[in-house]
Amino acid sequence: MTTTTTLEPVRGPFVWRGDQLSGTDEWIFRLSGDQIAELEDAGRRFVADDPDLRFVTAAEYPLPVCADAVRVFGADLDSGRGFVLIRGLRMDGYDDTLAAAIFYLLALHLGEPMRQNLLGDVLDHIVGVSDKKYLEGGLPSRTRDKLPFHSDSSDAVALMCLRPPASGGLSSLVSGATVYNEVLARRPDLAPLLLEPWHYDWRRQDPNAPADTYTSPIVSWTQGTFSMYAGGDMIESAHRYPGVPPLTAARKELLALVEEITYEPGVALDMDFQPGDIQWLLNYAALHSRTAFVNGPDRAHQRHLLRVWLRRDVDRPLVPRFGKHVVVAAPDARQVGPGDDTGRFRIADAATIRERWGD
Known part of the structure; x- marks a missing residue:
């Protein structure tokens, strides 16, 4: 047993349950006709200009009509529930390049896009093109399997649905604060173990990583601000490396309890994406996963999401070395790092799937 310290439950809008939200649409922002028109016009100009995705800025593509909405999205992320679903884009009239341009423009107005893979891509694809299973080492972005609840390697993550699958593929969110309160x-x-450092498997996430693991607490609670960074499978696999101490019995119990809570009925909020839906998520507020899915024979029913990782510079207080801190040392996460000769930095290229990569 560990020694109990004085910890209090988290309170505030970050604390929610899926069964409380699923019957409401308070977490859905429906774009107005004027907002849609502005995004379409800006997106078409973006496609025509064809800027380098590493260097283009939000100031070059202002969105005055959408400015208030963007502020609402940011507030939902930073001080609200920690997520928002945007709906209303007229996908029937877009090709993938225009849809990607609109998505990337919104990302620029909400933060700094980050490289997401060894190739240097700042716009990635979540597709089911690989037959390799996730538990066999398949990339989460390429498999069709159910994924465990986890946090991504960024301040915020966004997904845009181009096409849904024939069945399954629900996007599931869980409040990190709710999980913490249940553990407490x-x-x-x-519960105090959540605030201690844990080893995470860096090599599995990045084969070229300079070390096998990095460490981070699961919970940061400092200056009155609660944040969570989780990934039980990455923690467990980190302990296969020489020199990494084995998980104690108490830590194993804790990981099992966190997983149990996340999958209890009513805890998660499941989203069945429609074409054009955009989900914005603060990684410090909520864990995310997806259910397994089946693609259909036609393109319209083959699951295809676009993904952006964002750095949001909002002075959020975090304890030292929290999260995947090893990926944010560069002053500009788009421009510094590997992949300059392999990344897709033009919107038409970036909107195209790398069919066999990651198999």
Whole structure:
């Protein structure tokens, strides 16, 4: 048993349950006709200009009509529930390049896009083109399997649905604060472990990583601000490397309890994406996963999401070395790092799937 410290439940809008939200649409922002028109016009100009995605700025493509909405999105992320779903884009009239341009423009107005893979891509694809299973080492972005709840390697993550699958593929979110409160209520002896450093498998996430693991607490609670960074499978696989101490019995219990809570009925909010939906998520506020999916024979029913990772510079207080801190040392996460000769930095190229990469 660990020694219990004085910890209090988290309170505020970050604390929610899926069964409380699923019957409402308060987390859905529906774009107006004027907002849609502005995004379409800006997106068409973006496609025509064809800027380098590493260097283009939001100031070059102002969105005055959408400015208030963008502020609402940011507030939802930073001080609200930690996520928002945007709906209303007229996807029937767009090709993938225009849709990607609109998505990337919104990303620029909400933060700094980050490289997402070894190739240097700042716009990535979530597709089911690989037959390799996730548990066999398949990339989460390329498999069709159910994924465990986890946090991504960025401040915020956004997904845009180009096309849904024939069945399955629900996007599931869980409030990190709700999970923490449940752990504290059920096992106050284990809860303090969440604030201690844990090893995460860096090599599995990045084969060219300079070390096998990095460390981070699961929970940061400092200056009155709660944040969570989780990924039980990455923690467990980190302990296969020489020199990484084995998980204690208490830590194993805690990981099992966190997983149990995330999958309890009513805890998660499941989203069945429609074409054009954009989900914005603060990684510090909510964990995310997806259900397994089946693609259909026609392109319209083959699941295809676009993804952007964002750095949001909002002075959020975090304890030292929290999250995947090893990926944010560069002053500009788009322009510094590997992949300059392989990344896709023009919108038409970036909107195209790398069919066999990651198999």
